[in-house]
Amino acid sequence: EAAVTQSPRSKVAVTGGKVTLSCHQTNNHDYMYWYRQDTGHGLRLIHYSYVADSTEKGDIPDGYKASRPSQENFSLILELASLSQTAVYFCASSDRANTGQLYFGEGSKLTVL
Amino acid sequence: GQQVQQSPASLVLQEGENAELQCNFSTSLNSMQWFYQRPGGSLVSLFYNPSGTKHSGRLTSTTVIKERRSSLHISSSQTTDSGTYLCALEPGYNKLTFGKGTVLLVSP
Numbered sequence: 001e002a003a004v005t006q007s008p009r010s011k012v013a014v015t016g017g018k019v020t021l022s023c024h025q026t027n028n029h030d031y032m033y034w035y036r037q038d039t040g041h042g043l044r045l046i047h048y049s050y051v052a053d054s055t056e057k058g059d060i061p062d063g064y065k066a067s068r069p070s071q072e073n074f075s076l077i078l079e080l081a082s083l084s085q086t087a088v089y090f091c092a093s094s095d096r097a098n099t100g101q102l103y104f105g106e107g108s109k110l111t112v113l
Numbered sequence: 114g115q116q117v118q119q120s121p122a123s124l125v126l127q128e129g130e131n132a133e134l135q136c137n138f139s140t141s142l143n144s145m146q147w148f149y150q151r152p153g154g155s156l157v158s159l160f161y162n163p164s165g166t167k168h169s170g171r172l173t174s175t176t177v178i179k180e181r182r183s184s185l186h187i188s189s190s191q192t193t194d195s196g197t198y199l200c201a202l203e204p205g206y207n208k209l210t211f212g213k214g215t216v217l218l219v220s221p
Contacts, residue, residue, distance in 0.1 A: 033209075040213070041213070042212060042213040043199070043211040044211070045208055045209065045210075048208070059208070088154060090156065100144055100161055100203075101146070101158050101161045102146060103158065104156040104158075106154070107155060109154075
């Protein structure tokens with residue numbers, strides 16, 4: 001069974017603070033993604049990566065950075081957290097060479113105060 | 114405009130009834146996927162279905178590209194089917210665009 005784990009599962013941050021969300025996959029997948037979910041907006045793509053040491057912008061990258069130090073790990077970094085970044089964040093991986101199916105982590109609930 | 118539209122936004126069923134969830138898209142598509150989001154928030158992949166019909170237990174997914182639609186049929190619904198169903202379109206390579214989902218409630 002494919003496995004994507006996220007940490008932390010829940011975090012409260014202060015406005016202007018730095019937040020790092022981490023994602024680890026044991027699927028041996030090339031592609032990894034970060035999505036945010038907000039009520040009324042569904043899931044929106046922030047950043048993605050298809051190879052270690054390289055990241056790509058998604059649909060809503062402003063205010064976020066991403067890091068892919070290895071095939072297994074993909075981080076999302078909020079350098080200056082803002083109230084509008086309160087959301088649930090999901091990491092996912094996919095094996096695009098084969099099925100293209102997405103496997104999601106359990107989500108990280110971020111509250112910025 | 115929004116590329117992916119799901120309907121209905123919400124649906125209430127009695128256990129045992131069937132459900133038909135729709136996903137309409139306004140762009141060309143590379144792939145279509147369906148996901149189930151549990152009430153607790155985690156997401157589970159149901160189907161990767163770029164075209165045609167696929168079956169999995171009580172679930173059936175049908176994608177008709179030329180009509181720009183995909184559907185998810187749930188037969189003999191159960192209370193454990195309650196949750197949110199999301200479709201996701203891949204208009205180009207690598208990037209999925211999600212619909213806002215259909216919230217399903219199955220009552221006993």
